[in-house]
Amino acid sequence: MAVLFSRPQSLTDTPFRYCPGCHHGLAHRLVAEALDELNLREKAVGIASVGCSVYTNEFFNCDTQQAAHGRAPAVATAVKRARPECFVFTYQGDGDLASIGMAETIHAAARGENISIIFINNACYGMTGGQMAPTTLPEQKTTTSPLGREAAREGNPVDMMKLLDALEGPAYLSRVVLTSPGKQAAAKKSILRAFRAQMKGLGFSLVEILSACPSNWRMTPVEALHYVDEVMAKYYPPGEVRVAKEVLEG
Amino acid sequence: MKDQVELVSGNRAVASGALDAGCRMYFGYPITPQTEIAEYMSAVLPEMNGVFLQAESELAAINMVYGAAGAGRRVMTTSSSPGISLMMEGLSYLATAELPCVIVNVMRGGPGLGNIAPAQGDYFQAVKGGGHGDYRTPVLAPWSVQEIYDLTRTAFDLADRWRNPVFILFDGLLGTMMEPLRTREPIPERAAPSWATTGIFAHGANDRAPRSIYTLHMPEGALTEVNRRLQAKYREIAREEVRYDEHFTGDAEILVVAYGSVARSALQAVRVARQQGRKVGLFRPVSLWPFPEEALHALSEKVRKILVAEMSSGQMLEDVRLAAAPSCKIDFLGAMGGELIYPGTILSRLQEE
Structure with missing residues (x-):
């Protein structure tokens, strides 16, 4: 019997414990497929963060x-420098990466640390029940912005791509969505490019994945997909922001 | 070449001790009065194929220590009081994940930003925990440049033996003063331990199971089990790693208890008092945790009185009270805010008897 589709070797057989319609499972699979395809599993050290991604x-x-809240880029920095022969990636949410860990993110990127970051942006704090994150969109309601985010009251959102693009250190920066099979394939291509950037020693790489969080958005999974495409992706446009030319070579 | 005497500062002795113990990774952030450790490391580690990285904050530095220790390397960070406060979260994680590393606190005056003068106000923080949760870290308190070097080397061995962070605690006076230092034969860095996240492929073990370093234990009972294991380890450390030093205690009627630089003032005061015919002695805890409570208890049953001298409002004093026999009278001589305790001040107190 021919096997046409199976679990990537880079995933354990532990069942995911994510909510229905959550994009973590898809994102895990794409990361695992990329690790498999580039033959990285044996040399990989993955850094988990705090939030829904705490179980990665x-x-x-x-x-x-497993790093403390926000500190995954610092931990990854040290693992990579301790073991340069290893492939080091972090998997972080937006509260972790863009709020409490902003300093670690920016400085790892500025230094051009040769690590790869998978950044799950679902515009809220998922694990704690949907509070406002730095990435929460204008007018978006969360449990700590119940009237909808308003710049004068809750402040403006943070666009990590714009911030990181101001730095010399990153070799590859890309924002993707997972709302259709075609877009998932494009997302995987971005992940592969980010990983290749590290394999080639080019420096910091990061892929931001705009992710649905139906439970905390109070939406059905299908409504959440539409929200990603029609609201989130308008504010945070997908696409490659930085591609060092060596990423594409060879 | 290594068997020579150099005139160096306590801060330099920390760096030399770490390097001679095979430590090749250092992460830190500048803060007075210990920045010269980072400066020295930044100059020598690249030449030794090591890693020096100036972190963006003490928060980042301690988490870099976590990453490097988890990857199986000998690693150190150093800071001073306010910076150590920022590292306390990381300490809790390091202790829970049982990652060996060495953390040096060259204490300055506090609380708050305080000042940059020598102080011993971080005893509670180092000895009683500092970070969240039930954890312990061995704390070594040297009193000379030579002992800073020796105990730094010891600290790395303790960290590995017990899979635990180890603290070295001394004040800015010891950090910045210069004394002769005799270094010993350096050793190479030890191999990565069997639990380290080195990548599955490391050392040809292509098929080993993945390793994970984590501190979240959600299943029912799991965290209780972790705590029980940790506490059993701490009890063993408390039995096996007690260190202290005694001077003129044989027939002493009054016992001065002091650590670090204050113990030097105390020893001088004790010597002068002895010349004056007073039966006084010095007891110097070298490990602040585990505190040498049994040895101190035994002495407290023989002496009339204990005088605790400490550059704080009375932190080690509490451990002395816990250790001493109830019948023993305990006096306190403190100094705060960067004031030193001079031999003459201690001597005056001894002469009051």
């Missing part, structure tokens, strides 16, 4: 470390 160390079938 149970799902990725490679060596892992």
Whole structure:
């Protein structure tokens, strides 16, 4: 019997514990497929963060470390410098990466640390029940912006791509969505490019994945997909922001 | 070449001790009065194929220590009081994940931004925890440049032996003063331990199971189990790693208890008092945790009185009270805000008897 589709080797057989319609499962699979395709599983050290992504160390079938809230880029920096022969990636949400860990993110990027970051942006704090994040959109209602985010009251959102694009350090920056099979294929291409950037020693790479969070958005999974495409992706436009030319070579 | 005497500062002795113990990774952030450790490391580590990285903050530095320790390397960070406060979250994670590393606190005056003068106000923070949760870290308190070097080397071995962060605690006076230092034969960095996240492919073990370093234990009972294991380890450390130093205690009727630079003032005061025919002695805890409570208890049953001298409002004093026999009278001589405790001040107190 021919096997046409199976679990990537870079995923454990631990069942995902994410909500229906959540994009973490898809994102995990794409990361795992990229690790498999580039033959990176045996040399990978994945850094889990705090939030819904806190369990990623149970799902990725490679060596892992679980970092304190926001500190994954600092941990990854040290792992890569301690073991340059390893492939080091972090998997972080927006509260972790863009709020409490902003300094670690920006400085790892500015230094051009040769690490790869998978950045899950669902515009809220998922694990704690949908509070406002730095990435929460204008007018978006959360449990801590119940009237809808308003610049004068809650402040403006943070666009990480714009921030990171101001720095010399990044070799590859890309924002993707997972709302259709075609877009998932494009997302995987971005992840592969980010990983290749590290393999070639080009420096910091980051892929931002705009992710649905139906539970906390109070939407059905289908409504959440539409929200990603029609609201989120308008404010945070998908696309490659930085591609060092060496990423595409060879 | 290594068997020579150099005139160096306590801060330099930390760096030399770490390097001679095979430590090749250093992460830190500038803060007075210990920045010269980072400066020295930044100059020598690249030449030794090591890693020096100036972190964006003490928060980042301690988490870099976590990453490097988790990857199985010998690693150190150093800071001073306010910077150490920022590292306390990381300490809790390091202790829970049982990652060996060495953290040096060259204490300055506090609380708050305080000042940059020598102080011992971080005893509670280092000895009683500092970060959240039930954890312990061995704390070593040297009193000379030579001992800073020796205990830095010891600290790396303790960290590995117990899979635990180890603190070295001394004040800015010891950090910045210069004394002769005799270094010993350096050792190479030890191999990565069997639990380290080195990548599955490391050392040809292509098929080993993935390793994970984590501190979240959600299943029912799991965290209780972790805590039980940690506490069992701490009890063992408390039994096996007690260190202290005694001077003139044999027939002493009054016992001065002091650590670090204050113990030097105390020893001088004790010597002068002895010349004057007073039966006084010095007890110097070298490990602040585990505190040498049994040895101190035994002495407290023989002496009339204990005088605790400490550059704080009375932090180690609490451990002395816990350790001493109830019948023993305990006096306190403190200094705060960067004031030093001079031999003459201690001597005056001894002469009051």
